[in-house]
Amino acid sequence: MINSNAKTLLEISGLTATVAGVTILKGINLTVRAGEVHAIMGPNGSGKSTLAKVLAGHPAYEVTGGTVQFEGQDLFALAAEARARAGLFLGFQYPVEIPGVSNSSFLRLAYNTVQGGRGKDELDPLEFDDYVREKMKLLEMSPEFLDRSVNDGFSGGEKKRNEILQMAILEPRVSVLDETDSGLDIDALRIVAGGVNKLLTADNACVLVTHYQRLLNYITPDYVHVMESGRVIKTGGKELALELESRGYDWLLDAKVTA
Amino acid sequence: MNVVSKHPFVDALVAGGRALPASTASWLNLRRSLALERANALSVPTTRDEEWRFTDLATLNKLRVEPVGQAAALVDVAPYAVSEAATRLAFVDGVYAPALSSRSPLPAGVTVGTLAENLNIQSALMGVHLAAHADFNEQVFTALNTAWLRDGVFIHIAQNTALSEPLHLLFIATLKDAASCPRCLIVAEAGAECTVIEDYVAATTEAYFTNAVTEIAIKPNARVRHVRLQRESMQAVHIASCAVSLAKDASYVSQSIAFGARLSRYNLDVIHKGEGAEAVIDGLALISGQQLADTHTTMDHAQPNGRCTQLHKTIVGGAAHAVFNGKVLVRKDAQLTNSAQQSRNLLLSSTARVDTKPQLEIFADDVKCAHGATVGQLDAEQLFYLKSRGLPDTQARNLLTYAFGAEIVDRIPVKSLVAQLEKTVMAQTQASV
Incomplete structure (x- = not known):
């Protein structure tokens, strides 16, 4: 929902970044206000996932220029864990498996660190169990996921549900969901997207990185941005996604060349 | 002229063995004297011996140790108590300590006591097994232990008898410069079942020498679960062997x-x-500082259709050094053997060191044998994942290190021990980062 008076949560200006010495982001500008849903689309290798990881503070990526303001503070002055505590959330394209760490203790540690940092009471294992079971209903997850190791042996769909469960628990101000729709069958997509929709409010915002229009049938974006070669080359409303679905990316790339 | 020995611990134990009064069992006297002969004849290994390449015994050679005759003063055993184990046999500096032991009534067919108190009753059975499985002809430390043999643990589970409660064998070191030779014999008759916790602890922070030997004979269809905990003092030298016959x-x-x-x-x-x-032989070494932990295992598949899975893990911090040598021998007749070995090692510092070596010798042609070894640091993607959920760097590292060790600890079939050890792993993990 667009409200031009809403607070700016994320302001990306002229962002450039490299990985292993190769420049991937070549000057990204993006403003995200409270209540908004942004979709970032674009062909493989255009830099979408890099943008997501740079925002979250992945150590393999080096920021070489530009600024990112997160609720008025310099995002890059914060370590990855401090960004999470400040209210930035990355939904991983490939959630990491951690054998030996139970999902319930991981989720509780994350909750107590992030929510505790915001002044909420820390929850002991029993209290947290009640809290997390309630959130799991949102994603139609069975409680047995709590006893298993983090993402260990989870199917693709289960891993993505576990990501959105973390989003539900941590209540971030800005969620960057990196290809949350990849690897999901149609039922899982409906459940995951339904979960995200229930978590969106007028006070938070969501950036969806996706290849396909399919996800946007479930989560309606306010803005659609198309990335190519490390830049945003076009921004439009939700109808842009439909146009991309029918025409592909080539017409945009051609337009850029002739422009 | 006085000759200064290069191996004072050998002299001390040999002299102790010589001074032993003769046993009433002639077979035991014979085995002890044979072992004494071998202890004198065998040389103490050096790093020039392949089996001891990475383990320099200089630390041991420097110790001026003496065997202890009497059990020392009372020790508080409460911190080591295992709540599930009503039966505990405690030894202090190698000497049986009845006051620290707990001898609860056991079901018919179950004998748990000392070698000395059972020697006359079970002489024939002991004669078959004691010093029969652990080789003292080639292994100097086993020879020293056997030459010195006068007491130890004796566990016998009669045919088709299953003992559900774990048995706790607690070896407590209290004295500086003490040399002790703990000895255990466990015999599970056909169809029998038991769980044994062999636990080495320290009520001192000083240097001393433990030289332990355990023999386990498992008859047809019997099952033995064996938990071995080595939590000696940080100055101690602990040399041990365990021979298991299935x-x-x-x-x-x-x-x-x-x-x-x-x-x-x-x-x-x-x-x-x-x-x-079937054998499952899992191991975990969690060491730091100047510690060295060396594990050598031999899985001898001598008969067909045998199975073995092995997961050996090490977590090495500071300037510590972990050594693993996993030998798997599949003899000519051992067709359809299925043996899998994994060695996984985590280095927490740039000065930590691991030497790991699988050693497969396969003489049968229809077998499955797998092995793998990894040496590494914490996984960067796992670390980032935890941090992206708000966990501080140190906490994320500790959690991952803990999880690495917990995989082995969680396999221990005694719940209270798992909880106790998880705390130790967590504390030691935090201290070593």
Whole structure:
């Protein structure tokens, strides 16, 4: 929902970044206000996932220029864990498996660190169990996921549900969901997207990185941005996604060349 | 002219062995004297011996140790108590300590006591097994232990008798410069079952020497679960071997955990003497500072249809050094053997060191044998994932290190011990980062 008076949560200006010495982001500008849903689309290798990881503070990526303001503070002055505590959330394209760490203790540690940092009471294992079971209903997850190791042996769909469960628990101000729709069958997509929709409010915002229009049938974006070669080359409303679905990316790339 | 020995611990133990009064069992006197002869004849290994390449015994050679005759003053055993184990045999500096032991009534067919108190009653059975499985002809430390043999633990589980409660064997070191030779014999008759916790702890922070030998005979269809905890003082030298003999369809499941000792060496030798036997031999060494923990295992598949799975893990911090040598021998007749070995090692600092070596010798042609070894640091993607959920760097590292060790600790079939050890792993993990 667009409200031009809403607070700016994320302001990306002229962002450039490299990985292993190769420049991937070549000057990204993006403003995200409270209540908004942004979709970032674009062909493989255009830099979408890099943008997501740079925002979250992945150590393999080096920021070489530009600024990112997160609720008025310099995002890059914060370590990855401090960004999470400040209210930035990355939904991983490939959630990491951690054998030996139970999902319930991981989720509780994350909750107590992030929510505790915001002044909420820390929850002991029993209290947290009640809290997390309630959130799991949102994603139609069975409680047995709590006893298993983090993402260990989870199917693709289960891993993505576990990501959105973390989003539900941590209540971030800005969620960057990196290809949350990849690897999901149609039922899982409906459940995951339904979960995200229930978590969106007028006070938070969501950036969806996706290849396909399919996800946007479930989560309606306010803005659609198309990335190519490390830049945003076009921004439009939700109808842009439909146009991309029918025409592909080539017409945009051609337009850029002739422009 | 006085000759200064290069190996004072050998002289001390040999002299102690010589001074032993004769036993009433002639077979035991004979074995002791044979062992004494071998202890004198065998040389103490150096790093020029392949089996001791990475383990320099200089630390041990420098110790001026003496065997202890009497059990020392009372020790508080409460911190080591295992709530599930009503039966505990405690030894202080190698000497049986009845006051610290707990001898609860046991079901018919179960004998748990000392070698000395059972020698006259079970002489024939002991004659078959004691000093019969652990080789003292070639191993100087086993020879020293056997030459010195006068007491120890004796466990006998009669045919088709299953003992559900774990048995706790607690060896407590209290004296500086003490040399002790703990000895255990465990015999599980056909169809029998038991769980044994062999636990080495320290009520001192000083240097001393433990030289332990355990023999386990598992008859057809019997099952023995063996938890071995080495939590000696950080100055101690701990040398131990365990010989396990499995009959047809017998099962041996063990977790060997090493936290303590300045220098430790554990030899685990398992042999499948009957068809269809199964062994699970897991290990964890969690060391830091200047510690060295060396584990040598031999899985001898001597008969067909045997199975073995082995996961050995080490977590090495500071300037510590972990050594693992996993020998798997599949003899010509041991067709359809299925053996899998994994060695996984985590280095927490740039000065930590691991030497790991799988050693497969396969003479049968229809077998499955897998092995793998990894040495590494914490996984960067796992670390980032935890941090992206708000966990501070140190907490994320600790959690991952803990999880690495917990995989072995969680396999221990005694709940209170798992909880106790998880705390130790967590504390030691935090201290070593």
